[in-house]
Amino acid sequence: MLEDRKSPGISQTARSATAHIENPGVLASMLGIIRRDLLLAFRRRQDLANPLVFFVIVITLFPLGVSPEKSFLASAAAGVIWVAALLATLLSLDSLFRADYEDGALEQLLLIPQPLFLLVLGKVLAYWLVTGVPLILLSPLLAIMLHLDVQLLPVLLLSLLLGTPVLSLIGAIGAALTVGLRFGGVLLSLLILPLYIPVLIFGTGTVQAAANGMPVQGSMAMMGALLLFALVTTPFAAAAGLRISIAN
Amino acid sequence: MASDSILLTAEELFCERDDRVLFENLNFSVKAGEILRVEGPNGAGKTTLLKIVCGLMPLRDGELFWKQQRLADVEQDFHRNLLFLGHKTGIKGDLTPLENLKHWSNARLYCTDRELMDALAKVGLEGYEYSACHSLSAGQQRRAALARLHLAGVPLWILDEAFTAIDKQGVAELEQWISAHALEGGAVILTTHHVFQSEAPVKRIVLGQ
Known part of the structure; x- marks a missing residue:
């Protein structure tokens, strides 16, 4: 049943109807989702400015x-x-x-023949790249504006680098x-707020500890944990x- | 091609929504080479049935089988063999038809750019590949979604109101693709309020009686 790929019309369908289907691996699927979301975010970059301006x-x-x-x-800067x-x-x-829910892309996402949790992880990663990373990049400037000790900047940045992905990941559940x-x-x-509180406490606690000259490794x-x-x-x-939301 | 091979079987399906029974004791099967048309008035549960079959909605009662195996056990294999096109197609207005198709296929199959362009040309979007979808008409956006039919090498198509917003010529072409797909050993489950003509055998189930 395998016909020449270039033959037009019905034989093309014949290939599709009966050919063995080879799927890209799960990593390729995840990367595809990340790239799509980054492209969409780039096309709608004015939407991204909103939380940043708020910040x-x-x-x-x-x-x-x-x-x-x-x-x-x-003393208040880190907090x-x-x-x-x-x-x-x-x-x-x-x-x-x-947006994916409203235009039906979420239904298509659920039907991708790959484990859904990995695809969701890809989406959250893309989301963090366009919302979390800009916050981290802006924070040194704002920290200096608030007179935070320059020596504490690396600690603040590292705490944000470890903490903001957690905020995105937990937020994804909600x-x-x-x-x-x-x-x-x-x-x-x-x-989501109650689940954010431990992240906030450890995040600001790390910088406070460093400010008081205490070790921050703990x-x-x-x-990190x-x-x-x-x-x-x-x-x-x-x-x-997502499965529950789609089913209703 | 073994045309009598049964792809999908539904046994004793039951569904209720908001305390209203949409269907019960619903049995059907779809063989390779067959078209199954789900009929019924608005609100009869056609879309719900298609979503249950796809696995997007939970099965309350009854059992679904994919190639004689319980569907719940072989869900990934089933999804690999399924192309679902719902009311909402997942076409992104901010992307072009080519990007939409590319990103849809990226997660599913290996396609060259040539194949993507060919698929778009077949649905009459030649020359629109690089225009943002939000600037296209509703019918053209639907066509951009239908281009997936020309890419995916999947046996089972599930099409919910696929004829919506498509012009006369487009409807005739789509009918022809559906027939051709069935004649070549694929299977199609569809709902439509439109008079559907096909050279391939069409089975019907009627909901809401």
Whole structure:
């Protein structure tokens, strides 16, 4: 039944109807999803600016609203940056699966013959690259603006580098569960915020420890452990959440 | 080609939504070379049935078999052999038809750019490959989704209202592709409110009676 590939019309269909199908591996599928999401994000880059602008605004307004005193700002800087990063993530979280749900791409995603949790992991990775990484890149500038000790910058950056992927991964569970709801935004925040608190505590705690001259390896290791734990567990939960949302 | 080989079997399917029984004791099978048309008025559960068969909605009661094996046990193999096109096609307005097709196929099959362009030409999108989909008409967007039929080497097509927004000539062509697919040993399950003509045998099931 295998006909010449170039023959037109019906014989082309014959090839498709009966030929043995070779699928790309799971890594190729994941990479394909990451590339598609990055391309889509690039085409809609003005949407990405929204959480970033929010992040910058919160941090610049803080000294105006509370106190512009140098010693106070230096001690509050890490906490302010972490809280703003957390809220900025929360702000963009709903968009993670929303567009795909509305145009049917999510149904097609579920039908890809690969383990769904790995495909979801690919989507979350792309999401982190376009929402988490810009936050990390902006934070040194904002930290210096808040008079954070320059020697603490590497610690802050490392804590954000380990922490923001955890925020994206945990958030994916909430986004997957609420994507089928018409007004899921508030529910999403309520579901996810309690799970964000440990990340926030360890993230700011690491920088505080460094500021007090204490060793940071312990809390960094804890952040790393949180990231690994989130990496291996949350994709399963998010995939299950997506199945539930699609089924309703 | 063994035309009597049964691809998909459904036994005693039951479904209810919002306390309304959509169908019960529903039995059917689809052999290679067959077209199964699901009929019924609006709200009869046609889309629900197709989604249950695809595995997008859970099976409440009854059993589905893919090539005589329980579908739940061979789900990945089933999805490898399935092309589903729903009401919502997953076409991204921000991408061009070529990018849409490419990214759809990336996760599923190996295709060259030549094959992608050929598929788009077959659905009448030649010259539109590089225009953003949001600037195309509804019918053209649907055609961009239908181009998948010309790529995927899959035996089972499940098409939910595939004729929506397509012009007369497009409908005739799509009918011809569906018939050709069945005649070459594929199988098609479809819903449509449109008068469907085919050279291949068409089985019907009617819901909502």
